[in-house]
Amino acid sequence: MQEIQRESMEFDVVVVGGGVSGLSCAIRLKQLAIDAGLDEFMVCVVEKGSEFGAHILSGAVMETRALDELFPDWQNMNAPITVKATEDRVYMLPNAKKAIKLPSSIVPASMHNEGNYIVSLGNVVRWLAEQAESMEIMLFPNFTASEILYNADGSVRGIQTGDMGVNAKGEPKPSFEAGYELVAKYTVFAEGCRGHLGKRLISRFHLDKDKDPQHYGIGLKELWEIDADKHEEGVILHGSGYPLNDTGATGGWWLYFAENNQVSFGLVVDLSYSNPHLSPFDELQRLKLHPLIRPILEGGKRLSYGARALVKGGLNSLPKLTFAGGVLVGDDAGFLNPAKIKGTHTSMKSGMLAGEAIFKAIQDGRQHDEVSEYQTNFENSWLFDDAKSAQSFSPAMHRMGTWMGGAFIFVEQNLLSGKMPLIIHDNSYDFAQLDKADHAYKPDYPKPDGKLTFDKLSSVFISNTNHAEDQPCHLKLTDPTVPITKNLPLYGEPARLYCPAGVYEVVADENDPNGARFVINSQNCVHCKTCDIKDPAQNITWVTPEGGGGPNYPNM
Secondary structure (H helix, E strand, O other), X not given: OOOOOOOEEEEEEEEEOOOHHHHHHXXXXXXXXXXXXXXXOOEEEEEOOOOOOOOOOOOOEEOOHHHHHHOOOHHHOOOOOOEEOOEEEEEEEOOOOOOEEOOHHHOOHHHOOOOOEEOOHHHHHXXXXXXXXXXXXXXXXXXXXXXXXXXXXXXXXXXXXXXXXXXXXXXEEEEEEOOOEEEEEEEEEOOOOOOHHHHHHHHHOOOOOOOOOOOEEEEEEEXXXXXXXXXXXXXXXXXXXOOHHHOOOOEEEEEEEOOOOEEEEEEEEEOOOXXXXXXXXXXXXHHOOOOOOHHHHOOOEEEEEEEXXXXXXXXXXXXXXXXXXXXXXXXXXXXOEOOOOEOHHHHHHHHHHHHHHHHHHHHOOOOOOOOHHHHHHHHOOHHHHHHHHOOOHHHHHHHHHHHHHHHHHHHHHHHOOOOOOOOOOOOOOHHHHOOOHHHOOOXXXXXXXXXXOOOHHHHHHOOOOEOOOOOOOOEEEOOOOHHHHHHHHHHOOOHHHHOOOXXXXXXXXXXXXXXEEEEEOHHHOOOOOHHHHHOOOOOEEEOOOOOOOEOOOOOO
Protein backbone atom coordinates (compact mmCIF):
# COMPACT_ATOMS: atom_id res chain seq x y z
CA MET A 1 0.00 0.00 0.00
CA GLN A 2 1.39 3.44 -0.93
CA GLU A 3 2.06 6.04 1.73
CA ILE A 4 -1.15 7.39 3.19
CA GLN A 5 -1.83 11.01 4.04
CA ARG A 6 -3.34 11.00 7.51
CA GLU A 7 -5.29 13.62 9.36
CA SER A 8 -3.90 14.62 12.72
CA MET A 9 -5.81 15.61 15.86
CA GLU A 10 -4.16 17.24 18.88
CA PHE A 11 -5.10 16.76 22.52
CA ASP A 12 -3.61 17.48 25.88
CA VAL A 13 -3.83 13.77 26.76
CA VAL A 14 -4.67 10.69 24.71
CA VAL A 15 -5.80 7.62 26.65
CA VAL A 16 -5.49 4.25 24.89
CA GLY A 17 -8.10 1.82 26.21
CA GLY A 18 -11.58 2.42 27.59
CA GLY A 19 -11.58 0.12 30.61
CA VAL A 20 -11.66 1.16 34.25
CA SER A 21 -8.06 2.42 34.37
CA GLY A 22 -8.28 4.48 31.19
CA LEU A 23 -11.65 6.02 32.00
CA SER A 24 -10.65 6.74 35.60
CA CYS A 25 -7.52 8.50 34.34
CA ALA A 26 -9.49 10.57 31.85
CA ILE A 27 -12.15 11.48 34.41
CA ARG A 28 -9.56 12.49 37.02
CA LEU A 29 -7.76 14.67 34.46
CA LYS A 30 -11.00 16.39 33.53
CA GLN A 31 -12.03 16.87 37.17
CA LEU A 32 -8.73 18.66 37.83
CA ALA A 33 -9.13 20.77 34.68
CA ILE A 34 -12.67 21.79 35.67
CA ASP A 35 -11.51 22.68 39.17
CA ALA A 36 -8.77 24.83 37.62
CA GLY A 37 -11.22 26.54 35.25
CA LEU A 38 -9.55 25.09 32.13
CA ASP A 39 -12.52 24.67 29.79
CA GLU A 40 -10.32 23.90 26.77
CA PHE A 41 -8.35 21.03 28.38
CA MET A 42 -8.76 18.23 25.82
CA VAL A 43 -8.76 14.53 26.72
CA CYS A 44 -9.75 11.66 24.42
CA VAL A 45 -10.16 7.94 25.08
CA VAL A 46 -9.68 5.43 22.24
CA GLU A 47 -11.51 2.10 22.62
CA LYS A 48 -11.21 -0.82 20.19
CA GLY A 49 -14.58 -2.34 21.11
CA SER A 50 -17.83 -1.52 19.37
CA GLU A 51 -18.87 0.32 22.53
CA PHE A 52 -17.32 1.04 25.89
CA GLY A 53 -17.72 -2.14 27.92
CA ALA A 54 -18.02 -4.48 24.93
CA HIS A 55 -14.67 -6.16 25.61
CA ILE A 56 -14.78 -6.03 29.40
CA LEU A 57 -14.86 -9.36 31.20
CA SER A 58 -14.26 -10.00 34.88
CA GLY A 59 -15.75 -12.02 37.74
CA ALA A 60 -16.28 -9.56 39.38
CA VAL A 61 -16.22 -8.64 43.05
CA MET A 62 -15.40 -4.96 43.40
CA GLU A 63 -13.71 -3.15 46.24
CA THR A 64 -14.92 0.46 45.94
CA ARG A 65 -12.00 2.22 47.62
CA ALA A 66 -10.82 3.98 44.44
CA LEU A 67 -14.36 4.73 43.27
CA ASP A 68 -15.09 6.33 46.64
CA GLU A 69 -12.28 8.78 45.86
CA LEU A 70 -13.18 9.37 42.20
CA PHE A 71 -16.92 9.87 42.79
CA PRO A 72 -17.65 10.18 46.53
CA ASP A 73 -21.37 10.37 45.72
CA TRP A 74 -21.44 7.34 43.38
CA GLN A 75 -24.22 5.64 45.34
CA ASN A 76 -26.55 8.47 44.34
CA MET A 77 -25.44 8.47 40.69
CA ASN A 78 -27.23 5.32 39.47
CA ALA A 79 -24.01 3.34 39.41
CA PRO A 80 -24.63 -0.36 38.56
CA ILE A 81 -23.06 -1.39 41.89
CA THR A 82 -25.88 -2.64 44.10
CA VAL A 83 -25.31 -6.26 45.17
CA LYS A 84 -23.45 -6.25 48.47
CA ALA A 85 -21.35 -9.28 49.37
CA THR A 86 -23.13 -11.14 52.16
CA GLU A 87 -21.09 -14.29 52.74
CA ASP A 88 -17.81 -15.90 51.65
CA ARG A 89 -17.57 -19.66 51.14
CA VAL A 90 -14.19 -21.10 50.24
CA TYR A 91 -13.77 -24.73 49.19
CA MET A 92 -11.01 -27.17 48.44
CA LEU A 93 -12.06 -29.79 45.89
CA PRO A 94 -9.72 -32.77 46.35
CA ASN A 95 -11.34 -34.79 43.58
CA ALA A 96 -14.33 -35.04 41.23
CA LYS A 97 -16.72 -36.04 44.03
CA LYS A 98 -15.70 -34.29 47.21
CA ALA A 99 -15.76 -30.69 48.48
CA ILE A 100 -14.22 -29.46 51.72
CA LYS A 101 -15.48 -26.12 53.00
CA LEU A 102 -12.66 -24.23 54.68
CA PRO A 103 -13.38 -22.54 58.03
CA SER A 104 -13.31 -18.76 57.68
CA SER A 105 -10.59 -18.66 60.34
CA ILE A 106 -8.04 -20.26 57.99
CA VAL A 107 -9.07 -18.42 54.82
CA PRO A 108 -6.46 -15.74 53.98
CA ALA A 109 -7.65 -12.30 55.06
CA SER A 110 -7.34 -11.00 51.50
CA MET A 111 -10.20 -13.28 50.38
CA HIS A 112 -12.73 -11.83 52.82
CA ASN A 113 -15.21 -9.67 50.93
CA GLU A 114 -17.11 -7.78 53.59
CA GLY A 115 -17.97 -4.34 52.21
CA ASN A 116 -17.42 -5.36 48.57
CA TYR A 117 -19.93 -5.67 45.74
CA ILE A 118 -20.73 -8.25 43.06
CA VAL A 119 -20.85 -6.39 39.75
CA SER A 120 -20.84 -6.69 36.00
CA LEU A 121 -17.59 -4.88 35.27
CA GLY A 122 -18.75 -4.29 31.70
CA ASN A 123 -21.73 -2.35 33.06
CA VAL A 124 -19.50 -0.44 35.47
CA VAL A 125 -17.37 0.61 32.49
CA ARG A 126 -20.45 1.67 30.54
CA TRP A 127 -21.46 3.83 33.50
CA LEU A 128 -17.98 5.35 33.77
CA ALA A 129 -18.14 6.15 30.05
CA GLU A 130 -21.43 7.98 30.63
CA GLN A 131 -19.79 10.07 33.34
CA ALA A 132 -16.84 10.81 31.06
CA GLU A 133 -19.11 11.85 28.22
CA SER A 134 -21.06 14.19 30.50
CA MET A 135 -17.72 15.89 31.32
CA GLU A 136 -17.04 16.43 27.59
CA ILE A 137 -14.23 13.91 27.41
CA MET A 138 -14.00 12.78 23.79
CA LEU A 139 -14.81 9.07 23.52
CA PHE A 140 -13.82 7.14 20.39
CA PRO A 141 -15.25 3.59 20.38
CA ASN A 142 -14.58 1.46 17.28
CA PHE A 143 -11.06 2.87 17.02
CA THR A 144 -7.98 0.73 17.54
CA ALA A 145 -4.60 2.12 18.55
CA SER A 146 -2.48 0.30 16.00
CA GLU A 147 0.86 2.09 16.20
CA ILE A 148 2.87 4.29 18.57
CA LEU A 149 4.04 7.65 17.23
CA TYR A 150 7.43 8.95 18.35
CA ASN A 151 9.15 12.32 18.27
CA ALA A 152 12.61 12.69 16.78
CA ASP A 153 14.14 12.40 20.25
CA GLY A 154 12.42 9.03 20.83
CA SER A 155 9.70 10.28 23.15
CA VAL A 156 6.11 9.18 22.57
CA ARG A 157 3.96 11.82 20.86
CA GLY A 158 0.73 9.84 20.43
CA ILE A 159 -0.78 6.94 18.54
CA GLN A 160 -2.08 6.09 15.10
CA THR A 161 -5.52 4.54 14.86
CA GLY A 162 -6.02 1.52 12.63
CA ASP A 163 -7.02 1.78 9.00
CA MET A 164 -10.51 0.58 8.14
CA GLY A 165 -11.49 -1.23 4.95
CA VAL A 166 -8.29 -3.16 4.17
CA ASN A 167 -8.57 -6.62 2.60
CA ALA A 168 -6.72 -9.76 3.66
CA LYS A 169 -3.87 -8.96 1.26
CA GLY A 170 -3.37 -5.55 2.84
CA GLU A 171 -4.95 -3.70 -0.07
CA PRO A 172 -7.54 -0.92 0.33
CA LYS A 173 -11.16 -1.87 -0.37
CA PRO A 174 -13.73 0.63 -1.72
CA SER A 175 -14.72 1.25 1.90
CA PHE A 176 -11.17 2.22 2.92
CA GLU A 177 -10.74 4.88 5.61
CA ALA A 178 -7.28 5.90 6.74
CA GLY A 179 -6.53 5.92 10.44
CA TYR A 180 -5.84 9.15 12.29
CA GLU A 181 -2.80 10.43 14.09
CA LEU A 182 -3.84 11.34 17.62
CA VAL A 183 -1.05 13.38 19.19
CA ALA A 184 -0.82 14.69 22.73
CA LYS A 185 1.45 16.18 25.33
CA TYR A 186 1.25 12.80 27.09
CA THR A 187 -0.20 9.42 26.14
CA VAL A 188 -1.67 7.00 28.69
CA PHE A 189 -1.60 3.30 27.79
CA ALA A 190 -4.49 1.47 29.46
CA GLU A 191 -5.03 -1.49 27.13
CA GLY A 192 -5.52 -4.14 29.81
CA CYS A 193 -3.58 -7.36 30.23
CA ARG A 194 -0.83 -7.94 27.62
CA GLY A 195 -1.57 -4.73 25.75
CA HIS A 196 0.03 -5.02 22.34
CA LEU A 197 1.42 -1.48 22.49
CA GLY A 198 2.28 -1.72 26.17
CA LYS A 199 4.29 -4.84 25.37
CA ARG A 200 6.33 -2.87 22.82
CA LEU A 201 6.88 0.03 25.20
CA ILE A 202 8.11 -2.26 27.98
CA SER A 203 10.66 -3.69 25.57
CA ARG A 204 11.70 -0.40 23.92
CA PHE A 205 12.23 1.49 27.18
CA HIS A 206 13.47 -1.54 29.19
CA LEU A 207 10.73 -0.96 31.74
CA ASP A 208 11.04 -4.52 33.08
CA LYS A 209 14.76 -4.28 33.84
CA ASP A 210 15.58 -6.02 37.16
CA LYS A 211 11.94 -7.15 37.51
CA ASP A 212 10.60 -10.69 37.74
CA PRO A 213 8.92 -11.92 34.55
CA GLN A 214 5.22 -11.15 34.43
CA HIS A 215 2.92 -14.10 35.13
CA TYR A 216 -0.54 -14.62 33.71
CA GLY A 217 -3.68 -16.64 34.02
CA ILE A 218 -6.53 -17.24 31.63
CA GLY A 219 -9.95 -16.49 33.07
CA LEU A 220 -12.97 -18.17 31.47
CA LYS A 221 -16.44 -17.01 32.46
CA GLU A 222 -20.02 -18.08 31.90
CA LEU A 223 -23.04 -16.04 32.95
CA TRP A 224 -26.04 -18.14 33.96
CA GLU A 225 -29.63 -17.50 34.92
CA ILE A 226 -30.69 -20.09 37.51
CA ASP A 227 -33.86 -21.08 39.37
CA ALA A 228 -34.91 -18.48 41.92
CA ASP A 229 -35.10 -21.06 44.71
CA LYS A 230 -31.39 -21.85 44.21
CA HIS A 231 -30.27 -18.24 44.10
CA GLU A 232 -28.56 -16.60 47.10
CA GLU A 233 -27.91 -12.98 46.12
CA GLY A 234 -24.63 -11.68 47.52
CA VAL A 235 -23.05 -15.06 48.29
CA ILE A 236 -19.49 -15.55 47.01
CA LEU A 237 -17.93 -18.96 46.39
CA HIS A 238 -14.24 -19.51 45.67
CA GLY A 239 -12.36 -22.76 45.35
CA SER A 240 -9.31 -24.61 44.09
CA GLY A 241 -8.10 -28.15 43.59
CA TYR A 242 -10.18 -30.20 41.18
CA PRO A 243 -10.17 -30.30 38.18
CA LEU A 244 -6.78 -28.62 37.75
CA ASN A 245 -5.04 -30.90 40.24
CA ASP A 246 -5.51 -33.81 37.81
CA THR A 247 -3.01 -32.19 35.45
CA GLY A 248 -0.77 -30.54 38.04
CA ALA A 249 -1.98 -27.06 37.12
CA THR A 250 -2.80 -24.28 39.57
CA GLY A 251 -5.60 -21.76 39.60
CA GLY A 252 -9.06 -21.49 41.05
CA TRP A 253 -12.73 -21.03 40.36
CA TRP A 254 -15.46 -18.64 41.42
CA LEU A 255 -19.23 -18.59 41.57
CA TYR A 256 -20.94 -15.31 42.45
CA PHE A 257 -24.67 -14.91 43.02
CA ALA A 258 -25.43 -11.60 41.29
CA GLU A 259 -28.74 -9.80 40.77
CA ASN A 260 -31.80 -11.01 38.83
CA ASN A 261 -31.17 -14.71 39.59
CA GLN A 262 -27.93 -14.54 37.63
CA VAL A 263 -24.72 -16.35 38.52
CA SER A 264 -21.20 -15.46 37.42
CA PHE A 265 -19.25 -18.70 37.15
CA GLY A 266 -15.70 -19.14 35.99
CA LEU A 267 -12.24 -20.63 36.22
CA VAL A 268 -8.77 -19.10 36.26
CA VAL A 269 -5.94 -21.33 35.04
CA ASP A 270 -2.40 -20.12 35.73
CA LEU A 271 -0.57 -19.98 32.41
CA SER A 272 2.50 -21.41 34.09
CA TYR A 273 0.95 -24.87 33.65
CA SER A 274 3.17 -27.61 32.24
CA ASN A 275 0.84 -30.18 30.65
CA PRO A 276 0.48 -29.42 26.91
CA HIS A 277 -2.70 -31.52 26.75
CA LEU A 278 -4.52 -29.24 29.18
CA SER A 279 -7.49 -27.35 27.74
CA PRO A 280 -8.67 -24.51 30.02
CA PHE A 281 -12.04 -24.43 28.27
CA ASP A 282 -12.63 -28.13 28.84
CA GLU A 283 -11.48 -27.84 32.45
CA LEU A 284 -14.25 -25.27 32.95
CA GLN A 285 -16.81 -27.63 31.44
CA ARG A 286 -15.55 -30.51 33.58
CA LEU A 287 -15.77 -28.40 36.72
CA LYS A 288 -19.51 -27.96 36.17
CA LEU A 289 -20.00 -31.70 36.68
CA HIS A 290 -18.72 -31.53 40.27
CA PRO A 291 -21.51 -32.19 42.82
CA LEU A 292 -20.85 -28.82 44.47
CA ILE A 293 -21.40 -26.86 41.23
CA ARG A 294 -23.80 -29.01 39.22
CA PRO A 295 -26.91 -28.59 41.40
CA ILE A 296 -26.58 -24.81 41.26
CA LEU A 297 -26.38 -24.51 37.47
CA GLU A 298 -28.44 -27.51 36.39
CA GLY A 299 -31.77 -26.51 34.92
CA GLY A 300 -30.56 -22.96 34.36
CA LYS A 301 -29.80 -21.10 31.15
CA ARG A 302 -26.35 -20.06 30.00
CA LEU A 303 -26.55 -16.43 28.87
CA SER A 304 -23.03 -15.54 27.82
CA TYR A 305 -19.45 -16.80 27.63
CA GLY A 306 -16.05 -15.14 27.36
CA ALA A 307 -12.38 -15.40 28.21
CA ARG A 308 -9.54 -13.00 28.99
CA ALA A 309 -5.97 -13.27 30.19
CA LEU A 310 -5.12 -11.60 33.49
CA VAL A 311 -1.88 -10.44 35.10
CA LYS A 312 -0.80 -12.32 38.23
CA GLY A 313 2.81 -11.43 38.88
CA GLY A 314 2.12 -8.72 41.44
CA LEU A 315 4.60 -6.17 42.73
CA ASN A 316 7.73 -8.18 41.85
CA SER A 317 6.71 -8.14 38.17
CA LEU A 318 5.45 -4.56 37.99
CA PRO A 319 7.47 -2.67 35.38
CA LYS A 320 8.64 0.91 35.65
CA LEU A 321 5.50 2.94 34.98
CA THR A 322 6.87 5.97 33.13
CA PHE A 323 8.82 6.76 29.99
CA ALA A 324 9.32 9.85 27.87
CA GLY A 325 5.90 11.00 26.69
CA GLY A 326 3.70 8.46 28.42
CA VAL A 327 2.75 6.09 31.22
CA LEU A 328 1.34 2.61 31.79
CA VAL A 329 -1.75 2.16 33.96
CA GLY A 330 -4.02 -0.69 35.04
CA ASP A 331 -3.39 -4.18 33.78
CA ASP A 332 -1.22 -2.82 30.95
CA ALA A 333 1.31 -2.45 33.78
CA GLY A 334 0.11 -5.35 35.95
CA PHE A 335 -1.74 -3.82 38.90
CA LEU A 336 -4.06 -6.72 39.73
CA ASN A 337 -3.81 -7.89 43.35
CA PRO A 338 -3.52 -11.69 42.97
CA ALA A 339 -4.16 -12.42 46.65
CA LYS A 340 -7.45 -10.52 46.63
CA ILE A 341 -8.27 -11.78 43.10
CA LYS A 342 -9.19 -8.18 42.31
CA GLY A 343 -7.93 -5.60 39.85
CA THR A 344 -10.72 -3.04 39.56
CA HIS A 345 -9.78 -0.86 42.52
CA THR A 346 -6.08 -1.10 41.69
CA SER A 347 -6.59 -0.24 38.01
CA MET A 348 -8.82 2.71 38.86
CA LYS A 349 -6.36 4.10 41.41
CA SER A 350 -3.39 3.73 39.06
CA GLY A 351 -5.28 5.71 36.41
CA MET A 352 -6.17 8.40 38.93
CA LEU A 353 -2.58 8.70 40.17
CA ALA A 354 -1.33 8.96 36.59
CA GLY A 355 -3.93 11.61 35.79
CA GLU A 356 -2.92 13.72 38.77
CA ALA A 357 0.79 13.58 37.88
CA ILE A 358 0.19 14.32 34.19
CA PHE A 359 -2.13 17.25 34.91
CA LYS A 360 0.48 18.88 37.14
CA ALA A 361 3.17 18.35 34.49
CA ILE A 362 1.03 20.05 31.85
CA GLN A 363 0.22 22.89 34.23
CA ASP A 364 3.98 23.34 34.67
CA GLY A 365 4.36 23.76 30.91
CA ARG A 366 5.87 20.36 30.28
CA GLN A 367 5.18 17.84 27.50
CA HIS A 368 6.67 14.64 26.08
CA ASP A 369 9.06 14.22 29.01
CA GLU A 370 8.98 11.52 31.68
CA VAL A 371 6.34 12.12 34.36
CA SER A 372 8.32 10.41 37.11
CA GLU A 373 5.96 11.92 39.68
CA TYR A 374 3.48 9.19 38.80
CA GLN A 375 5.91 6.51 39.95
CA THR A 376 6.55 8.49 43.14
CA ASN A 377 2.83 9.02 43.73
CA PHE A 378 2.28 5.29 43.39
CA GLU A 379 5.01 4.41 45.87
CA ASN A 380 3.51 6.84 48.41
CA SER A 381 -0.10 5.67 47.98
CA TRP A 382 -2.34 2.99 49.42
CA LEU A 383 -2.07 1.29 46.03
CA PHE A 384 1.55 0.47 46.78
CA ASP A 385 0.60 -0.86 50.22
CA ASP A 386 -2.10 -2.99 48.55
CA ALA A 387 0.45 -4.44 46.10
CA LYS A 388 3.07 -4.89 48.83
CA SER A 389 0.66 -6.97 50.93
CA ALA A 390 0.37 -9.48 48.06
CA GLN A 391 3.99 -9.36 46.93
CA SER A 392 4.75 -13.03 47.55
CA PHE A 393 1.36 -14.51 46.67
CA SER A 394 1.94 -15.51 43.05
CA PRO A 395 5.56 -16.60 43.51
CA ALA A 396 4.56 -18.74 46.50
CA MET A 397 1.73 -20.44 44.60
CA HIS A 398 3.90 -21.03 41.52
CA ARG A 399 6.92 -22.35 43.37
CA MET A 400 5.23 -24.22 46.24
CA GLY A 401 1.94 -25.37 44.72
CA THR A 402 -1.60 -24.98 46.01
CA TRP A 403 -1.20 -26.59 49.43
CA MET A 404 2.23 -25.35 50.55
CA GLY A 405 1.77 -22.01 48.84
CA GLY A 406 -1.62 -21.60 50.46
CA ALA A 407 -0.12 -22.38 53.87
CA PHE A 408 2.61 -19.78 53.32
CA ILE A 409 0.04 -17.13 52.36
CA PHE A 410 -2.09 -17.95 55.41
CA VAL A 411 0.89 -17.47 57.73
CA GLU A 412 1.95 -14.28 55.94
CA GLN A 413 -1.46 -12.61 55.85
CA ASN A 414 -3.28 -13.92 58.91
CA LEU A 415 -0.48 -14.38 61.44
CA LEU A 416 2.06 -11.79 60.29
CA SER A 417 -0.39 -9.20 58.86
CA GLY A 418 1.22 -9.24 55.42
CA LYS A 419 4.67 -8.33 56.76
CA MET A 420 6.53 -11.57 56.11
CA PRO A 421 10.22 -10.62 55.82
CA LEU A 422 10.92 -13.34 53.24
CA ILE A 423 10.19 -12.08 49.73
CA ILE A 424 9.85 -14.89 47.19
CA HIS A 425 10.92 -14.35 43.59
CA ASP A 426 9.95 -16.39 40.53
CA ASN A 427 12.14 -15.83 37.49
CA SER A 428 10.47 -18.39 35.25
CA TYR A 429 8.48 -17.57 32.12
CA ASP A 430 5.01 -19.00 31.64
CA PHE A 431 5.62 -19.97 28.01
CA ALA A 432 8.73 -22.00 28.89
CA GLN A 433 7.01 -24.39 31.30
CA LEU A 434 5.46 -26.96 28.92
CA ASP A 435 6.51 -30.59 29.14
CA LYS A 436 6.90 -32.65 26.00
CA ALA A 437 3.59 -34.05 24.77
CA ASP A 438 4.69 -37.67 24.73
CA HIS A 439 5.63 -37.47 28.45
CA ALA A 440 2.43 -35.83 29.68
CA TYR A 441 -0.83 -37.19 31.08
CA LYS A 442 -3.69 -36.74 28.61
CA PRO A 443 -7.00 -35.80 30.28
CA ASP A 444 -10.18 -37.50 29.13
CA TYR A 445 -12.58 -34.61 28.61
CA PRO A 446 -16.26 -35.62 28.40
CA LYS A 447 -18.31 -34.75 25.35
CA PRO A 448 -20.58 -31.73 25.88
CA ASP A 449 -24.25 -32.40 26.53
CA GLY A 450 -25.48 -29.02 25.28
CA LYS A 451 -27.34 -28.37 28.54
CA LEU A 452 -24.70 -28.02 31.23
CA THR A 453 -21.51 -28.51 29.23
CA PHE A 454 -20.80 -27.04 25.81
CA ASP A 455 -18.31 -26.90 22.96
CA LYS A 456 -16.14 -23.95 22.00
CA LEU A 457 -18.00 -22.84 18.89
CA SER A 458 -21.41 -22.62 20.53
CA SER A 459 -19.73 -20.72 23.34
CA VAL A 460 -18.08 -18.23 20.98
CA PHE A 461 -21.50 -17.71 19.38
CA ILE A 462 -23.00 -16.41 22.63
CA SER A 463 -20.01 -14.10 23.16
CA ASN A 464 -21.35 -12.17 20.14
CA THR A 465 -17.88 -12.22 18.60
CA ASN A 466 -17.67 -10.73 15.13
CA HIS A 467 -14.94 -9.43 12.86
CA ALA A 468 -15.30 -7.73 9.49
CA GLU A 469 -14.71 -10.23 6.71
CA ASP A 470 -11.75 -9.99 4.35
CA GLN A 471 -9.30 -8.17 6.60
CA PRO A 472 -5.67 -8.96 7.45
CA CYS A 473 -5.26 -11.67 10.06
CA HIS A 474 -4.51 -10.04 13.41
CA LEU A 475 -2.71 -13.12 14.75
CA LYS A 476 0.76 -12.88 13.28
CA LEU A 477 3.18 -15.80 12.98
CA THR A 478 6.84 -14.79 13.07
CA ASP A 479 7.69 -18.08 11.34
CA PRO A 480 4.72 -19.84 9.70
CA THR A 481 6.53 -23.20 9.72
CA VAL A 482 6.92 -23.40 13.53
CA PRO A 483 3.43 -24.70 14.46
CA ILE A 484 3.72 -27.85 12.33
CA THR A 485 7.46 -28.51 12.26
CA LYS A 486 8.25 -27.74 15.92
CA ASN A 487 5.22 -27.20 18.16
CA LEU A 488 3.27 -30.18 16.81
CA PRO A 489 5.92 -32.90 17.30
CA LEU A 490 7.18 -31.49 20.60
CA TYR A 491 4.01 -30.25 22.31
CA GLY A 492 1.10 -31.51 20.22
CA GLU A 493 0.64 -27.89 19.09
CA PRO A 494 -0.94 -26.60 22.31
CA ALA A 495 -2.58 -23.59 20.64
CA ARG A 496 -5.39 -25.97 19.67
CA LEU A 497 -6.12 -26.40 23.36
CA TYR A 498 -5.13 -23.27 25.26
CA CYS A 499 -7.14 -21.05 22.92
CA PRO A 500 -10.64 -20.78 24.47
CA ALA A 501 -12.33 -19.90 21.19
CA GLY A 502 -11.30 -22.54 18.65
CA VAL A 503 -9.10 -20.12 16.71
CA TYR A 504 -6.27 -22.57 16.03
CA GLU A 505 -6.54 -25.96 14.29
CA VAL A 506 -4.16 -28.54 12.89
CA VAL A 507 -5.75 -30.00 9.77
CA ALA A 508 -4.57 -33.07 7.87
CA ASP A 509 -3.48 -32.11 4.36
CA GLU A 510 -2.09 -34.64 1.88
CA ASN A 511 -0.83 -31.82 -0.35
CA ASP A 512 1.31 -30.33 2.39
CA PRO A 513 4.85 -31.78 2.68
CA ASN A 514 4.33 -32.12 6.42
CA GLY A 515 1.02 -33.90 5.98
CA ALA A 516 -0.77 -31.20 8.01
CA ARG A 517 -1.31 -27.47 8.03
CA PHE A 518 -1.95 -24.88 10.70
CA VAL A 519 -5.27 -23.04 10.37
CA ILE A 520 -6.06 -19.73 12.08
CA ASN A 521 -9.78 -18.98 12.39
CA SER A 522 -9.19 -15.37 13.42
CA GLN A 523 -12.87 -14.49 13.17
CA ASN A 524 -13.44 -16.56 16.35
CA CYS A 525 -10.92 -14.57 18.42
CA VAL A 526 -12.29 -13.17 21.70
CA HIS A 527 -9.12 -11.07 22.22
CA CYS A 528 -8.02 -13.00 25.32
CA LYS A 529 -4.28 -12.75 24.38
CA THR A 530 -3.50 -16.26 25.67
CA CYS A 531 -1.75 -17.25 22.44
CA ASP A 532 0.55 -14.23 22.65
CA ILE A 533 1.51 -15.32 26.18
CA LYS A 534 1.61 -19.13 26.14
CA ASP A 535 2.94 -20.14 22.72
CA PRO A 536 6.12 -22.08 23.64
CA ALA A 537 8.04 -20.67 20.66
CA GLN A 538 6.78 -17.11 21.27
CA ASN A 539 5.87 -17.20 17.60
CA ILE A 540 2.38 -15.65 17.80
CA THR A 541 1.88 -11.91 18.13
CA TRP A 542 -1.59 -10.49 18.74
CA VAL A 543 -2.22 -7.13 17.07
CA THR A 544 -5.42 -5.15 16.77
CA PRO A 545 -7.94 -6.18 14.14
CA GLU A 546 -10.24 -3.65 12.51
CA GLY A 547 -11.96 -1.39 15.04
CA GLY A 548 -15.20 -2.71 16.52
CA GLY A 549 -14.19 -6.34 16.00
CA GLY A 550 -14.14 -8.97 18.71
CA PRO A 551 -16.67 -9.90 21.38
CA ASN A 552 -19.68 -7.86 22.42
CA TYR A 553 -20.19 -9.00 25.98
CA PRO A 554 -23.58 -8.26 27.52
CA ASN A 555 -23.66 -7.85 31.30
CA MET A 556 -20.24 -9.48 31.75
